[in-house]
Amino acid sequence: MPFTLQGEIYLKNGKIIDFTEKEGYIKIINKDTEYLFEDAYAYPGFCDHHGHITGLGRSLSMINFAECNSAEECCEKAKNSNQNFNDWIIGYGWNHENWTNKKLPDKTIIDYYFPDNPAYFIRIDGHTAWVNSKALKLAGIGSNPKSPSGGNILQDDSGTPTGILIDNAMDLVNSLIPRLTENNIESFILKAVDELVKFGITEVDDMDVDPVYLNIFKNLDDTKQLKIKVNSYVKAQNDEYLKTNIKPERFNNLGIRGIKFYSDGALGSYGAAMIKPYSDNKMSSGLLLISRSDFFEKCKIGINSGFSIATHAIGDLANRLVIDVYSNLLEEYPEISSRLRIEHAQIVHPDDQEKIKFLADKGQKIIASVQPVHCISDAKMARKRLGRRTRYSYPWKSLQDNGAILLFGSDFPIESPDPIIGIHSLLNRIPISEKKRWFPGETLSLEEALKGYNSNFEINQCNRLNLIRKNDPADLTILDKNLFSLESRNIRAAKVIATFVNGKKVY
Numbered sequence: 001m002p003f004t005l006q007g008e009i010y011l012k013n014g015k016i017i018d019f020t021e022k023e024g025y026i027k028i029i030n031k032d033t034e035y036l037f038e039d040a041y042a043y044p045g046f047c048d049h050h051g052h053i054t055g056l057g058r059s060l061s062m063i064n065f066a067e068c069n070s071a072e073e074c075c076e077k078a079k080n081s082n083q084n085f086n087d088w089i090i091g092y093g094w095n096h097e098n099w100t101n102k103k104l105p106d107k108t109i110i111d112y113y114f115p116d117n118p119a120y121f122i123r124i125d126g127h128t129a130w131v132n133s134k135a136l137k138l139a140g141i142g143s144n145p146k147s148p149s150g151g152n153i154l155q156d157d158s159g160t161p162t163g164i165l166i167d168n169a170m171d172l173v174n175s176l177i178p179r180l181t182e183n184n185i186e187s188f189i190l191k192a193v194d195e196l197v198k199f200g201i202t203e204v205d206d207m208d209v210d211p212v213y214l215n216i217f218k219n220l221d222d223t224k225q226l227k228i229k230v231n232s233y234v235k236a237q238n239d240e241y242l243k244t245n246i247k248p249e250r251f252n253n254l255g256i257r258g259i260k261f262y263s264d265g266a267l268g269s270y271g272a273a274m275i276k277p278y279s280d281n282k283m284s285s286g287l288l289l290i291s292r293s294d295f296f297e298k299c300k301i302g303i304n305s306g307f308s309i310a311t312h313a314i315g316d317l318a319n320r321l322v323i324d325v326y327s328n329l330l331e332e333y334p335e336i337s338s339r340l341r342i343e344h345a346q347i348v349h350p351d352d353q354e355k356i357k358f359l360a361d362k363g364q365k366i367i368a369s370v371q372p373v374h375c376i377s378d379a380k381m382a383r384k385r386l387g388r389r390t391r392y393s394y395p396w397k398s399l400q401d402n403g404a405i406l407l408f409g410s411d412f413p414i415e416s417p418d419p420i421i422g423i424h425s426l427l428n429r430i431p432i433s434e435k436k437r438w439f440p441g442e443t444l445s446l447e448e449a450l451k452g453y454n455s456n457f458e459i460n461q462c463n464r465l466n467l468i469r470k471n472d473p474a475d476l477t478i479l480d481k482n483l484f485s486l487e488s489r490n491i492r493a494a495k496v497i498a499t500f501v502n503g504k505k506v507y
Contacts, residue, residue: 107161123269
């Protein structure tokens with residue numbers, strides 16, 4: 001039962017029925033078809049355990065600011081694109097931490113380029129919007145506005161909104177943007193799936209899904225157009241899933257598995273909830289987006305309906321809240337630890353890691369679903385925000401040693417969905433544009449990395465062997481290299497040759 005295989009793999013009815021190990025090639029043998037790949041290696045299919053499928057498809061269809069180096073460059077790109085959505089100018093992916101001027105932008109420059117059309121530009125983390133005066137006026141946001149609970153309308157010293165909306169404040173403008181049509185959503189899903197299979201991804205835990213989109217996913221699944229397996233975690237922060245008739249169930253490639261909450265915002269926009277103020281902004285400790293009592297009660301409703309719980313938590317205060325509430329839930333429901341997930345778990349105080357260990361020692365291992373690429377892309381910014389607290393940020397090995405079950409993903413479209421980049425990050429922890437490992441004691445082995453990217457993970461059994469085995473679904477990723485023969489720093493040299501889902505070649 002190997003981690004990787006050269007030889008012949010025999011399939012029937014979408015499952016692996018046998019395999020033989022032979023050197024030099026991979027041959028996939030089905031009833032009517034054979035595929036031969038010379039000098040290639042088969043792996044269990046990659047699963048991205050935290051992504052946003054419609055978000056990826058939409059990001060591929062909108063103005064992308066990821067490569068821009070200034071606010072002016074973003075606006076120039078938007079102007080030159082000539083794209084608008086029902087008169088709105090919408091863009092995605094700006095990151096002021098990568099600009100020469102690292103201050104948050106304001107509405108002045110966006111007003112210059114777009115005086116007449118409302119503009120809504122989403123930061124790379126999805127937790128901050130940069131808007132113009134036209135959008136603020138449509139939203140009724142004037143001087144000295146009151147920020148909504150769990151959000152922040154940034155203002156200058158005179159009380160004038162700057163054009164930056166954080167977390168729940170984004171909804172004040174976002175709610176005014178015309179709804180996407182079913183055709184829009186279907187197009188985004190198909191475009192995203194076509195992109196994902198290029199990276200050997202056979203399965204995705206799709207986070208924060210709008211429940212009204214589930215019928216579109218279901219129709220694509222029914223008509224065999226959903227080429228990968230999708231496990232939906234549906235919006236729950238404002239009881240969205242309760243307003244529909246959904247329940248946990250599995251169809252073909254589509255499954256409705258869980259519900260998604262947010263406990264805080266993002267580190268880059270000072271929205272992550274911290275126990276103590278930010279090292280580079282002593283006036284802010286971030287934002288908690290839900291109270292402990294509300295979160296506990298909402299989780300109980302979901303658990304009683306059979307759902308798994310996935311909760312976004314980045315700051316150490318947010319992780320403390322989630323771990324404490326999960327601990328309280330396990331007192332009432334001692335058997336559900338494998339249905340409790342912390343999404344991101346980026347900054348986890350040692351005291352709270354001890355709480356995870358206490359639970360694990362009782363056989364109650366909760367899941368930490370982490371995104372390795374965030375560590376290498378955020379390191380420079382995280383040092384500024386956290387100071388000495390970086391020593392317990394992105395604590396992969398510590399979480400694992402304290403009994404958490406680690407799952408890996410990318411948070412696409414915020415980061416590239418490529419699992420090879422994620423594996424490289426887990427093995428090396430070398431920040432972008434740097435040469436040295438950052439807290440190398442938190443790196444993981446290749447075997448551990450592959451386990452966390454396992455597409456055959458059963459959430460209720462915690463079956464994490466990640467081996468090519470008989471009777472498993474024929475979800476396979478074919479690479480041109482044996483990852484185990486590469487130096488850890490050279491892992492990114494591996495390329496995807498083909499992707500199979502249920503025995504069908506989808507890339």
